[in-house]
Amino acid sequence: MGSIKQDIKESALGFTEAAQERWRDFVQFLKETWPILALLFVLLAGIWLYADPPPPRQVLMATGTEGGSYELMAKKYVDFFEKKGIKLELVKTKGAQENLKRLADRKDPLQAAFVQAGTFNPDGIGGIDSLGAVDYEPIWFFYRGPEIKAGNFREANGQMKYFLKGKVSVGAVGSGTHSQAMRLIQASGLQKEAHFLYLPNHEAVNALKKGEIDGAFLVDGYQSENVQALLSDPQIHLAGFERAEAYTHLLPYLHILKVPIGGFSLPRNNPDADIQLISTTTNLLIDDRMHPALQFLFLEAAHQINGKANFFARRGEFPFFGDSHFPESSVAVHYEKNGSPWLMTFFPFWLAELINRLVFVFLPFCAIAYPALISLPGYRDKRMRRKINSLYGILKGYEQEMIEGFSSGSGDEYLKKLDLLEYEALQLKVPKSMAGDYYTLRTSIDYVRNCLNRDTRPYQLQDASVDI
Structure with a gap:
């Protein structure tokens, strides 16, 4: 027993002496x-x-006008970013024109925005990159009064001409709705024949439901409050686009969406026949100086939130790339080919970003320090x-x-x-x-x-x- 105690004491003494020698x-x-x-x-x-530098812990993102699909979608992004330890602050704007102007302003803290494809010609707008398309935005034309059949539209030489003498809202100037509506009207050759109202989407919805106007263009997602409010009103009707294929040839950024009979409401049998809609896409645009880690986070959010199947999109259809006319971010190109960095797959965002930074910094440091x-x-x-x-x-x-x-x-x-x-x-x-x-x-x-x-x-x- 004594020998064991002695061995332990000698071992402890040897360890202490070795530690002291190492310290000296x-x-x-x-x-x-x-x-x-x-x-x-x-x-x-x-x-x-x-x-x-490490990514900022707060990001400003424009959502556009009140009650639209952008606002609903952006709130999901807020929840996603919050789980990753990043605060995504939403900023309401007047529409796409303001979003693009603020993104291009190098002094503006806004870093991300949803903007419709084909809204503006990107020539001359620098400092903006695209992270791809994340959703469809159908171009809706709602109207009041007796429902007009397709044959009546054909006799009137096109659907929009049927409403030239009525009060029709084409969206607030500077908004995506206004830009898309005017492009369709110009493509139809009717811009000189009509006098339109320029109401924001939520005001146009209220005016149409109250009977103050006869029709309204909306460019918004299917789940938006504005669209659902009009689809659920039996006094409001939706016009389809029989010549949708012609519009997509004239404006290549547009897509054709098909709605089967009863697709919006089986009890009301709305619509009462198969119809075609034309649609632009929602594009996620960013300030091209955005930190790469945040760009990957936005792309991962788009994959998880917008990659699910919805009324118009198949599962995994979004995000897709090459539809915004703005240059794709190099991070988006990498994501398109390789997906998210493998570190983000196995580690929390903050830890993956830290490891990536340590590797980025210490590899060149070790290359210099090792010989020294x-x-x-x-x-x-x-x-x-x-x-x-x-x-x-x-x-x-x-x-x-x-x-x-x-x-x-x-x-x-x-x-x-x-x-x-x-x-x-x-x-x-x-x-x-x-x-x-x-x-x-x-x-x-x-x-x-x-x-x-x-x-x-x-x-x-x-x-x-x-x-x-």
């Missing part, structure tokens, strides 16, 4: 190599200065060897002085010099690899001292007479 070696290492370590620290700081760290032991040995050689040089100088001009009265003076030299040698903190050189120096000093302490004084020249 480390402190001595810092003292001797601090110039190189300081240089490495400066290099690391330089790499950090040129590296991307390898050279540290040699640098340390050379530095210590110079100190030992310096003391050897002093010792050799003392010995030379004693040989050339030694007097009996100077012996004590040289002994004091040797004691001081030995004290300096004792202050050296040498690595184990140089212990032999260190003790050889100590032995050499002791040898010179022993020579001075001899009675025969070997450093004193003796006068001798020789009888021949």
